[in-house]
Amino acid sequence: MKSPELIVMLTYNDCTVKNAHEIFEQCKNSKAKFWGFKEAPLPLSQMKKLYALMKECGKTTVLEVVAYTESECIEGAKKAVECECDILMGTMYFDSVNELCKENNLKYMPFVGKVSDRPSVLEGTIQGMIDEANSYLKKGVYGFDLLGYRFTGDAVLLNKEFVSKINAPVCIAGSVNSYQRLDELKDASSWAFTIGSAFFENKFGGTFCEQIDKVCEYMK
Secondary structure, three states, X not given: OOOOEEEEEOEEOOEEOOOHHHHHHHXXXXXXXXXXXXXXXXXXXXHHHHHHHHHHOOOEEEEEEOOOXXXXXXXXXXXXXXXXXXXXXXXXXOHXXXXXXXXXXXXXXXXXOEEEOOOOEEEOOHHHXXXXXXXXXXXXXXXXXXXXXXXXXXXXXXXXXXXXXXXXXXXXXOOOOOHHHHHHHHHHOOOEEEEOHHHHOOOOOOOHHHHHHHHHHHOO
């Protein structure tokens, strides 16, 4: 079983940081292969430049959209297309977003469960989320953005159960902020996980770049 991949998010409290470009420049030679940020608040022109740089550096690019209405989710998906991202994470599932992703060869990983607020909160039942995910897989989504540590219930149980029952890539996103949680992610065997705010809060000790490499090494 492969170790979960780190997706570095240049975000704090579910918003892209203003100096995202500068931080990526400093850390582009780190061990992380997957990089991304949120749909707000950077202007689209800056987003496109940063994603282009990430691509030049051989990174796989991710846009995570924290949006809940169909119009907002479509708008976020269109940004991912314009930025030529590899993966769209987030949005509540909508057929319209799924079709847009299929038309543009964009890998779609929507949220499951009841998601609200920013930073996001996840509610619902574990079985309900599994059933929901399976219904989306039949419609051709690539995988799922599971807000495991934002869950109002038992996050560890949710992560393990969901990953074990879903035959698709699962990214556990949000509030991964300790070595204990890294151990839990290894145990759950998800495809990937995101870290954003925790790096800015120096939860793993060292510079931003040093923390990335520490986490990558730890997950091997």
